Amino acid sequence: MEFTEEQLKRYSRHIILPEVGGKGQKKIFEAKVLIVGAGGLGCPVGYFLAAAGVGTLALVDNDIVELSNLQRQIAHSTKTIGMNKAESAKKTFETLNPDVNVIPVKERVNCRNILDILNGYDIIVDGTDNFPTRYLINDACVMLKKPLVSGAILRFEGQVTTIVPNEGPCYRCLFEEPPPPGLVPSCQEAGVLGVLPGIIGGLQATEVLKLILGKGKPLIGELLIYNALETNFRKVKIPKNPDCNICGKNPKITELKEYTEEYCGI
Amino acid sequence: MSGFKVDKNLDIRGVVCPYTLVKSKLAVEDVEVGQVVEILLDYPEAVTSIPKAMENYGNKVLKVEKISSTEWKILIRKEVED
Numbered sequence: 320m321e322f323t324e325e326q327l328k329r330y331s332r333h334i335i336l337p338e339v340g341g342k343g344q345k346k347i348f349e350a351k352v353l354i355v356g357a358g359g360l361g362c363p364v365g366y367f368l369a370a371a372g373v374g375t376l377a378l379v380d381n382d383i384v385e386l387s388n389l390q391r392q393i394a395h396s397t398k399t400i401g402m403n404k405a406e407s408a409k410k411t412f413e414t415l416n417p418d419v420n421v422i423p424v425k426e427r428v429n430c431r432n433i434l435d436i437l438n439g440y441d442i443i444v445d446g447t448d449n450f451p452t453r454y455l456i457n458d459a460c461v462m463l464k465k466p467l468v469s470g471a472i473l474r475f476e477g478q479v480t481t482i483v484p485n486e487g488p489c490y491r492c493l494f495e496e497p498p499p500p501g502l503v504p505s506c507q508e509a510g511v512l513g514v515l516p517g518i519i520g521g522l523q524a525t526e527v528l529k530l531i532l533g534k535g536k537p538l539i540g541e542l543l544i545y546n547a548l549e550t551n552f553r554k555v556k557i558p559k560n561p562d563c564n565i566c567g568k569n570p571k572i573t574e575l576k577e578y579t580e581e582y583c584g585i
Numbered sequence: 586m587s588g589f590k591v592d593k594n595l596d597i598r599g600v601v602c603p604y605t606l607v608k609s610k611l612a613v614e615d616v617e618v619g620q621v622v623e624i625l626l627d628y629p630e631a632v633t634s635i636p637k638a639m640e641n642y643g644n645k646v647l648k649v650e651k652i653s654s655t656e657w658k659i660l661i662r663k664e665v666e667d
């Protein structure tokens with residue numbers, strides 16, 4: 320494909336980067352990225368990926384926009400309260416960049432639909448807020464061998480890691496099983512600084528672009544932890560667990576199962 | 586220009602920064618390592634900024650020549666894969 324004059328202007332700061340260039344920008348156009356959750360993390364991830372020109376961007380969310388979301392979920396607005404979040408974000412992203420095909424998937428992922436939902440996408444982003452879904456996405460991505468950029472936030476702290484099946488560890492290598500319900504408080508119970516998902520989501524979007532471009536060192540085998548109060552970033556090595564239940568030599572999990580809804584209470 | 590075989594010509598007269606560089610970068614991406622791109626331009630600032638940027642990319646600036654009171658030609662040889 321040839322760039323239009325408008326695209327040359329829109330992506331000029333990318334094209335002049337040696338690591339991107341016209342070739343890299345074309346890879347970005349051709350990429351198909353799916354974001355699970357159009358909330359705190361999904362909004363900034365999608366926003367920056369739309370700005371970057373990711374050609375196909377799917378957003379999976381069946382929630383509606385509420386006033387209490389707007390302190391951090393920057394793709395939504397007072398005008399879209401009551402609208403499905405994936406639809407609301409689609410409006411925002413397509414206004415920002417009409418080059419991008421935004422596909423709203425108005426569903427909640429579960430063990431029955433997740434493989435179909437992820438099918439056809441190159442890179443998956445986890446922007447969910449609960450452990451059962453986080454583990455389900457991890458397991459599905461390992462099974463489908465799809466790269467996954469995982470992010471999580473609470474209060475003033477967030478974390479990011481990039482999971483590339485067969486190359487590095489998965490989420491279960493780090494934490495074998497989800498924590499028991501109630502152990503880890505939710506943002507609803509514990510709060511979250513509104514800007515925090517912007518930082519963690521920005522890091523996730525960066526990881527996605529690096530994977531698309533094949534440049535730099537993605538956060539494979541490492542968990543990056545950001546503390547906003549202390550203003551520090553820590554990197555923790557994650558060893559691959561050879562006995563991991565999903566990505567180990569003899570995986571015990573061979574089909575996806577539903578985690579109980581009580582987990583979702585977190 | 587004498588001495589160099591030109592593999593690709595780029596006329597960016599009338600184009601201003603940063604699009605002078607954007608178009609020059611894309612033209613260099615289009616050729617193979619070892620090939621030469623000749624850029625014809627009339628935006629004065631780009632006469633110094635393009636050679637500098639091309640060297641930063643790792644390419645070789647073969648020549649910068651003023652060909653009229655308002656026009657220049659720059660010859661770039663691609664030295665590195667993108």
